[in-house]
Structure formats: structure tokens, C-alpha cells
Amino acid sequence: MTVVKNHQLTPLPVSFYDRDAVRVAQELLGKLLVRQSPGGRTVGRIVETEAYLAQGDPACHATRGMTRKNASMFGPPGRAYVYAIHARWCFNVVVQPRQVASAVLIRAVEPLDGVPLMQQRRGPAKPADLTRGPARLCEAFDIDRRLDGWQLGAGRRLWIAEGHPTWLSPNHIGCSPRIGVTSAAERHLRFYVRGNPHVSGPKRWRL
DNA sequence: CTACCGATTGACT
């Protein structure tokens, strides 16, 4: 059963990503993450993001220079940056400025389409935990290192679409420190849809 | 090659 209409799935323009990380992180809330794979299509509404900044942010993977792992962060905006942490994958979107490296981590989505496929990939996970958390979302959407550096929307594999523009009103966006980061812990660079049950993290950071 | 780390998760008290 399909909830999302095809005309809502047009990829966002590259210019959307060519702005500062905080702005993109906030405006990504409510957008649709779309994954088309041989097994079928999955769609989720983005409900939680985190910004990682090019300047003065020791938690950003790029602060100590370019390596094979983080190379796609240094490329043009609008590409995927997929990296491994604790034996799992996390999905980021590369944003402005180019050559300096900053990104937005997609931490949680609300499942809309392709739920059976997500369940199949996630195995025995509770329905509520299908896509709640950056690595869970990647497993449900079959995102791994093969998609690192993938230009979102170039070819129907992985992209982000506008969805329903009025779904979210700005005063329903909350912010908090980033989850799990051990440096720059005081900065409020995590953004989420207030009260949405698919947001991860401690309860006080979901209200 | 080995040693260590981590933007996590799932199991448990």
C-alpha cells in the first residue's frame, strides 16, 4: 500500500544542500528520504537531524583532515556521506561549504512506504524501532558504504524529496545537544520534530 | 601486521 504520491518524490535541487549545515538540518525535517532498490521502494519522513560544522566543531569527522573514510564530505554538496560506527552504518548529507567539509546526519525517519521491506531488513526489531536511530534507519533503507559519495537524486537509488510542505510548522521543531558525541557536547546542533514517536534519544530531548 | 576508537544498539537491572 502506497501512502506517498509520485509527484511528491521529486528530488530536492542541489541548491538546497548548498547552504550552511544548521539551516539544512532544520529544513530537512519533514522532507522525505527515498530509497529505491531491487527489493522495492522505502520512503520515510525525516524527523531528526544533526549538524556537523566545518569550523570550530571537534565532533565533525573532517576536523582532522581528509581520509579515505570522510573523503565524500569534502566533495560537492548534495552527496551522501556514509560511514561506519560500532559496526553499523550512518547516513549523512554533505552540505556547504565545498572543500571545507560539513554535513547533516539523518538520525531518524517516520516510516511511510515500504514498511514490510523495512521489517524484512530489520529482522525481529520492534515496529517502533524500525527507523528510530541513525544505524537502524540505514539498515531499514539498505544504506551502506556502497552509497557513500552517491549524488542524491542522480539516478533513482537514493534521494530526498519535498513531500508535503505544510506537514511541519516551524514552532514544532525542537533542538538539543547532539546524541552520543563526546566532544563539543554543549552545542545544540540536534533538531527534531517535537513529540514525534519516531524520534530517538532520551525522552526529555523528544518533547 | 596489531592496537585502539567510536556521531550505536540491544539486552539487562
Added chain:
DNA sequence: GTCAATCGGTAGA
């Protein structure tokens, strides 16, 4: 709330 398994990536010998 606590805690340990997890393994790709990095740094260094």
C-alpha cells in the same frame, strides 16, 4: 537507568 558486543577505519610499529 547501565553495560558490553560489535567491526570498519585509522594510526603506528
